[in-house]
Amino acid sequence: MYEFVSGPLALISFAIFFVGIIIRIVWYVKGLDWQLDRVAYSEKLGAGIKGAARSLFHWLLPLNRTTANHPVFMAVTYLFHICLVLTPIFLMAHVVLIEESWNISWVTLPDKVADYMTLAVIAAGIFFLIRRLTDPNVKILTTASDYIVLAIALAPFITGYIAYHQWELGAGYKFWLIIHILCGEIMLIAIPFTKLSHFVLSFCSRIQLGMDYGIKRGGTKGRGIAW
Amino acid sequence: MAQEAKNQDLPPLVTRKAVKTKKELDLLLGDKGARYYKEMEVFPVDTAALKKTLDATCKSRLRTWLEICAHCSLCADSCFFYLANDNDPKQIPSYKIKSTLGELVKRKGNVDTKFMINCMDTAWGKCTCCNRCGMYCPHGIDMGVMFGYLRGLCFSQGFVPHEMKIGSCMHWLYNAQMDVTVEDYVETCEWMAEENEEYYPGLEIPVDKVGADIMYVVNAREPKHYPQDLAEAAILFHLAGESWTVPSKGWEGTSLAMFAGDWACCKQQVEGVYAAMERLKVKRYVGTECGHQHRATITEGPYWAGRKSGEPPAPGLHYVEWVLEALETGKLKLDPAKKIKEPVTLQDPCNYVRNHGLTDVTRKIMSYIAEDFREMSPNREHNFCCGGGGGMNGIGRYREERNIGLKVKREQILATGAKFVVSACHNCWDAIRDLEEVYKIGIKWSFLKPILLEMVIVPDHLKPKEE
Ligand code: HEM
Ligand code: SF4
Ligand code: SF4
Numbered sequence: 146m147y148e149f150v151s152g153p154l155a156l157i158s159f160a161i162f163f164v165g166i167i168i169r170i171v172w173y174v175k176g177l178d179w180q181l182d183r184v185a186y187s188e189k190l191g192a193g194i195k196g197a198a199r200s201l202f203h204w205l206l207p208l209n210r211t212t213a214n215h216p217v218f219m220a221v222t223y224l225f226h227i228c229l230v231l232t233p234i235f236l237m238a239h240v241v242l243i244e245e246s247w248n249i250s251w252v253t254l255p256d257k258v259a260d261y262m263t264l265a266v267i268a269a270g271i272f273f274l275i276r277r278l279t280d281p282n283v284k285i286l287t288t289a290s291d292y293i294v295l296a297i298a299l300a301p302f303i304t305g306y307i308a309y310h311q312w313e314l315g316a317g318y319k320f321w322l323i324i325h326i327l328c329g330e331i332m333l334i335a336i337p338f339t340k341l342s343h344f345v346l347s348f349c350s351r352i353q354l355g356m357d358y359g360i361k362r363g364g365t366k367g368r369g370i371a372w
Numbered sequence: 373m374a375q376e377a378k379n380q381d382l383p384p385l386v387t388r389k390a391v392k393t394k395k396e397l398d399l400l401l402g403d404k405g406a407r408y409y410k411e412m413e414v415f416p417v418d419t420a421a422l423k424k425t426l427d428a429t430c431k432s433r434l435r436t437w438l439e440i441c442a443h444c445s446l447c448a449d450s451c452f453f454y455l456a457n458d459n460d461p462k463q464i465p466s467y468k469i470k471s472t473l474g475e476l477v478k479r480k481g482n483v484d485t486k487f488m489i490n491c492m493d494t495a496w497g498k499c500t501c502c503n504r505c506g507m508y509c510p511h512g513i514d515m516g517v518m519f520g521y522l523r524g525l526c527f528s529q530g531f532v533p534h535e536m537k538i539g540s541c542m543h544w545l546y547n548a549q550m551d552v553t554v555e556d557y558v559e560t561c562e563w564m565a566e567e568n569e570e571y572y573p574g575l576e577i578p579v580d581k582v583g584a585d586i587m588y589v590v591n592a593r594e595p596k597h598y599p600q601d602l603a604e605a606a607i608l609f610h611l612a613g614e615s616w617t618v619p620s621k622g623w624e625g626t627s628l629a630m631f632a633g634d635w636a637c638c639k640q641q642v643e644g645v646y647a648a649m650e651r652l653k654v655k656r657y658v659g660t661e662c663g664h665q666h667r668a669t670i671t672e673g674p675y676w677a678g679r680k681s682g683e684p685p686a687p688g689l690h691y692v693e694w695v696l697e698a699l700e701t702g703k704l705k706l707d708p709a710k711k712i713k714e715p716v717t718l719q720d721p722c723n724y725v726r727n728h729g730l731t732d733v734t735r736k737i738m739s740y741i742a743e744d745f746r747e748m749s750p751n752r753e754h755n756f757c758c759g760g761g762g763g764m765n766g767i768g769r770y771r772e773e774r775n776i777g778l779k780v781k782r783e784q785i786l787a788t789g790a791k792f793v794v795s796a797c798h799n800c801w802d803a804i805r806d807l808e809e810v811y812k813i814g815i816k817w818s819f820l821k822p823i824l825l826e827m828v829i830v831p832d833h834l835k836p837k838e839e
Binding site for chain 2: 177180287357362
């Protein structure tokens with residue numbers, strides 16, 4: 146079982162993930178239409194790139210009014226995302242696995258740090274969950290899929306934490322390890338097909354809106370979109 | 373029974389097609405909306421056509437926005453309707469678009485009449501397309517853009533507010549938002565020039581002067597209801613020594629068709645103005661103190677007209693840009709002693725500020741005319757909609773919603789302590805006037821032209837000769 150989930154199934158999930166997100170990006174870009182969107186994407190590419198860069202810069206860093214207006218939520222979401230993306234990529238155990246298979250490796254996080262980062266993801270996830278259940282503004286927007294997506298995103302971290310600490314929880318290390326790998330694979334596969342596609346589409350959207358402001362909405366007269 | 377039979381004989385008011393004849397227009401004008409909305413309640417949705425339109429025009433940008441919305445509610449407090457309605461979750465931009473366009477896309481156009489009426493009531497009654505929310509969404513989701521798109525879908529199905537249907541019809545018939553013909557317009561120009569020539573010798577309103585530096589374009593309300601505005605513009609151009617002209621055909625810069633979502637009409641409207649620019653070979657376009665005139669003709673217009681560059685045939689200026697240039701180059705000189713002494717605040721219109729970046733321009737103008745200028749908060753690109761944008765001022769069905777929405781602007785103005793609001797936009801001007809009417813907070817409001825005219829120094833050679 147372990148061989149199967151960590152071998153062929155892992156390869157398949159990575160393949161679906163990569164091919165999937167590439168297809169989504171290509172589909173996104175091909176669907177842009179200068180006349181329907183009313184943005185001269187290619188004619189004013191220079192202004193567009195400037196606007197896109199500003200848009201990304203102000204949001205990859207917490208330099209926007211939403212962060213100023215909602216500091217707690219935004220701090221949690223930045224932390225959540227940073228830990229969520231970095232932990233699996235730089236986790237020692239993951240890098241070792243990859244080195245064994247493909248003979249490539251990169252820097253790793255100390256286990257202790259990775260452990261805290263995992264906890265941060267889980268804690269942030271619980272914060273999102275509580276907010277969804279209690280805040281009337283979030284409640285009215287929430288659909289079942291929001292919970293499912295949150296669960297898909299958190300599951301690898303929760304199960305990874307259990308496996309790393311070798312908690313038995315009535316099943317044993319091997320079991321939790323397999324479940325952890327499966328959860329990770331489910332997440333990878335879910336990314337192109339669910340709202341988690343925002344992994345890449347959020348960048349697409351930010352770039353598009355940045356171009357819109359840079360090209361048409363004042364980028365050539367004022368500051369473009371101002372944060 | 374007899375009444376019903378009679379109604380059935382009348383031609384329908386609600387139609388999927390744009391109304392383009394005088395006869396149909398008169399019918400619409402003859403109804404105050406009662407029969408119109410009643411008919412709408414049973415007007416069927418052409419789901420096949422809706423699906424076709426969605427397939428052809430709802431592309432990756434919009435679909436991605438609908439799909440990736442995190443349902444996080446961070447956009448809630450960016451919308452003035454949410455704030456004005458005591459943080460009603462039903463006013464969250466994301467909720468408003470998800471429950472209308474989102475559902476429509478999900479159901480692939482397979483929706484019923486009631487659904488479409490709700491779409492209409494949301495797209496026009498709960499959103500002014502001010503685009504503020506888009507600046508606050510972490511994914512960069514612009515609900516204002518999506519509501520604009522939804523308006524187009526609603527229009528194509530006949531679910532459009534009465535006044536917006538009339539508005540688009542006016543543009544089809546008169547190339548103007550009101551029933552002002554080219555002859556009416558030219559006559560008004562002549563009349564205004566004559567009327568004021570006595571005080572400003574040599575004053576003219578040159579019509580169709582080929583090769584002028586500036587082509588000045590107005591809002592039909594000016595010739596129709598405020599011809600004095602036209603005279604003021606003429607006097608200021610005259611005093612500044614500008615070479616300018618107004619076109620006969622193509623004189624109107626606004627587009628209610630844009631608010632209505634009648635894209636074909638938007639194209640026709642703006643092409644008329646562009647044709648005038650080309651016919652008169654002018655160097656620049658200057659549009660009057662109207663926000664959506666600028667948005668429709670300069671910012672969005674090039675795309676409707678199929679201009680790949682995204683630019684109109686001649687560079688387009690908003691009136692405030694011309695004013696600042698005239699002040700900075702000394703073409704217009706103001707008497708500093710006449711600066712407004714009392715506290716003054718400034719309304720930033722969404723259409724040329726958030727959506728075209730003209731923020732510093734108006735502030736620099738304020739430094740010439742006001743001694744005690746007070747910023748609203750928030751301001752510039754972050755300013756709230758006046759409360760009457762996107763056609764909202766003109767729609768009777770949403771008067772109540774509009775008046776509630778005005779509360780946000782009321783609080784913003786009150787917080788400045790100023791009792792005088794400068795508004796270089798017709799829509800904002802109207803909203804602020806109505807705000808005073810509804811809430812009586814004791815404010816005055818004004819366009820720039822009358823203020824400038826009060827302060828401008830008339831060069832000696834342009835003064836009337838003493839007899
Ligand atoms: C690195 C690129 C990513 C960017 C720029 C990004 C951006 C965002 C943004 C802007 C939000 C909305 C605000 C919020 O609710 O926090 C969000 C929410 C969320 N993201 Fe990401 N994200 C990225 C990657 C990911 C990945 C890889 C996952 C998981 C597989 C993920 C899972 C989530 C979840 C679950 C939420 C919703 C939180 C809630 O329930 O409110 N994100 N993301
Ligand atoms: S802020 Fe953006 S992602 Fe969050 S609910 Fe609003 S539209 Fe959706
Ligand atoms: S565009 Fe303006 S009015 Fe419409 S939902 Fe967004 S903030 Fe509200």
